[in-house]
Amino acid sequence: MSKKSTHLIAVLGALVGLLWLFPFYMIVTNSFKTPKGIFASVLALPHPSTGRNYVNSFKALHFIGSLTNSLIITVCGVLLIILCSSMAAYALQRNHSKLSGALLLLFISSMLIPFQSVMIPLTANFGSVHALNMWGLMFMYLGFDCSLSIFLYQGTLSSIPFAMDEAAEMEGASRWQIFYKVIFPMLSPMTVTVAILNIIAIWNDYLLPSLVLPQAQYTIPLQMFNFFGEYTKQWHLALAGITLSIIPVILFYLAAQKWIIKGVTDGAVK
Amino acid sequence: MKNRSLSFWLFLTPTLVALALVVFIPMLEGLFYSFTDWDGLSFTKMVGFQNYITLLHDKAFVNAFWFTVAFVIVTVIALNVIGLGLALLVTQKFKGSNFLRTVFFMPNMIGGLILGFIWQFIFTQGFSALGSALHAGWLENWLTTENTGFWGLVIVTVWQMSGYIMIIYIAYLQNISQEIIEAAEIDGASAWQRFTKITFPMIAPAFTVCMFLTLSNGFKIYDQNLSLTGGGPYNSTQMLAMDIVNTAYNASNFSLAEAKAIVFFIIVAAISLIQVFYNRKREVDL
Numbered sequence: 160m161s162k163k164s165t166h167l168i169a170v171l172g173a174l175v176g177l178l179w180l181f182p183f184y185m186i187v188t189n190s191f192k193t194p195k196g197i198f199a200s201v202l203a204l205p206h207p208s209t210g211r212n213y214v215n216s217f218k219a220l221h222f223i224g225s226l227t228n229s230l231i232i233t234v235c236g237v238l239l240i241i242l243c244s245s246m247a248a249y250a251l252q253r254n255h256s257k258l259s260g261a262l263l264l265l266f267i268s269s270m271l272i273p274f275q276s277v278m279i280p281l282t283a284n285f286g287s288v289h290a291l292n293m294w295g296l297m298f299m300y301l302g303f304d305c306s307l308s309i310f311l312y313q314g315t316l317s318s319i320p321f322a323m324d325e326a327a328e329m330e331g332a333s334r335w336q337i338f339y340k341v342i343f344p345m346l347s348p349m350t351v352t353v354a355i356l357n358i359i360a361i362w363n364d365y366l367l368p369s370l371v372l373p374q375a376q377y378t379i380p381l382q383m384f385n386f387f388g389e390y391t392k393q394w395h396l397a398l399a400g401i402t403l404s405i406i407p408v409i410l411f412y413l414a415a416q417k418w419i420i421k422g423v424t425d426g427a428v429k
Numbered sequence: 430m431k432n433r434s435l436s437f438w439l440f441l442t443p444t445l446v447a448l449a450l451v452v453f454i455p456m457l458e459g460l461f462y463s464f465t466d467w468d469g470l471s472f473t474k475m476v477g478f479q480n481y482i483t484l485l486h487d488k489a490f491v492n493a494f495w496f497t498v499a500f501v502i503v504t505v506i507a508l509n510v511i512g513l514g515l516a517l518l519v520t521q522k523f524k525g526s527n528f529l530r531t532v533f534f535m536p537n538m539i540g541g542l543i544l545g546f547i548w549q550f551i552f553t554q555g556f557s558a559l560g561s562a563l564h565a566g567w568l569e570n571w572l573t574t575e576n577t578g579f580w581g582l583v584i585v586t587v588w589q590m591s592g593y594i595m596i597i598y599i600a601y602l603q604n605i606s607q608e609i610i611e612a613a614e615i616d617g618a619s620a621w622q623r624f625t626k627i628t629f630p631m632i633a634p635a636f637t638v639c640m641f642l643t644l645s646n647g648f649k650i651y652d653q654n655l656s657l658t659g660g661g662p663y664n665s666t667q668m669l670a671m672d673i674v675n676t677a678y679n680a681s682n683f684s685l686a687e688a689k690a691i692v693f694f695i696i697v698a699a700i701s702l703i704q705v706f707y708n709r710k711r712e713v714d715l
Contacts, residue, residue, distance in 0.1 A: 302451025363540025
């Protein structure tokens with residue numbers, strides 16, 4: 160390619176990039192303004208700038224509490240999904256019968272069902288056994304998200320030769336030891352993918368937790384929704400709250416970008 | 430592992446139990462309740478197809494259906510065109526192309542609820558400031574009409590998902606061998622010919638993947654809808670998923686909500702099944 164057209168493409172790229180970053184510019188700059196400053200100009204840089212909005216929205220969002228709830232639910236939920244789905248995929252893949260084929264089809268067919276089609280009886284049932292809390296929520300995530308995870312693990316398992324199992328069995332390992340010590344470590348690249356996909360989905364989920372969690376266990380999105388209802392007309396506070404709530408996500412993204420891109424690609428293409 | 434072995438079932442128990450309790454049993458219950466006068470706790474009688482007949486005459490549902498269909502058509506086209514455009518852009522060799530990938534994908538990490546709030550600020554405050562600065566009346570009063578609410582939702586979705594679609598196209602673009610492109614260049618093919626005759630046919634499978642992905646995602650959108658427009662003004666921007674939630678939890682009409690949920694399931698499942706058959710057929714053809 161000629162030098163001139165490379166420059167042209169770089170300029171085009173910079174322009175589109177700026178367009179994409181514009182919303183971030185808007186929320187971050189305005190979150191440092193006073194209400195008067197926002198009223199005077201939403202496009203200008205903050206002058207004078209203030210950090211008070213952050214102090215106030217940090218308190219109003221119960222930020223430490225909701226961050227902790229989000230972390231507990233995401234981490235425990237994802238670990239549960241990884242453990243149970245890899246076990247299930249292993250059992251299904253190493254059993255070549257009509258039954259395992261049928262069970263796999265059952266898991267895959269559940270992916271056709273949208274959340275709204277099950278939510279009302281689901282929450283009614285869990286409510287009647289007093290399971291509308293974060294532990295019940297984690298179990299629900301297992302039910303909703305295990306199918307895609309099993310499907311992804313299945314693909315990787317088929318490339319691990321059966322001789323691995325047999326060798327371990329000859330040395331006297333139990334079925335659980337074979338899985339835990341030999342097979343599971345070999346699945347790690349796929350485990351990263353499964354983890355990434357579920358972390359993003361669970362961390363950002365709103366509707367299901369809003370139907371399940373009591374107020375004391377509110378996650379960041381739920382707290383944001385409540386907070387926003389109270390401060391809609393006070394954009395300086397609302398924007399500081401928004402910025403606070405996306406900081407953890409952006410940090411995670413920048414730290415794990417390589418795996419995130421790989422995970423998202425695997426999840427969509429396979 | 431043998432069917433009858435204890436370990437086979439032990440390995441499968443947690444996921445099978447969760448799947449049954451969380452997905453299949455509620456699904457069957459919901460199907461049953463859609464034929465009753467269920468009020469969320471109990472029911473007194475079977476009503477046949479009454480809820481389904483009511484749903485056909487339910488203005489909110491019919492309006493939500495057509496609004497969602499229009500939204501899906503526009504976003505499927507926009508996301509694929511822009512997603513492919515971004516993918517072609519960042520796969521060119523220039524300084525900063527990797528950074529741009531990072532930027533384009535970033536909105537996809539943020540949940541739909543918070544994205545909607547971010548854009549609510551931009552549409553209501555940012556757009557009106559731009560509008561009065563540029564004396565462009567059409568930039569003012571966004572989200573207060575059905576039309577601006579519609580395009581608002583489209584813009585948010587495009588900003589969020591283009592980077593995701595871009596990544597899928599990149600995965601396919603990288604599979605095209607540079608040798609073929611160079612050979613065509615030597616034979617005197619122009620950049621446009623190289624794109625239409627080589628690149629485009631080779632990424633056709635990506636197009637199928639992305640089209641169905643954007644199609645079924647578009648039907649299921651809820652969070653952005655809730656936080657950006659809340660369905661307003663006067664429920665005119667309410668999409669299918671939101672109409673079901675509101676019928677159940679705001680209007681407390683649980684049996685009607687169940688009937689709507691079953692119709693919703695049929696639409697979403699049909700799209701996915703068409704995709705499966707289409708992919709099968711394509712694999713056989715190859």
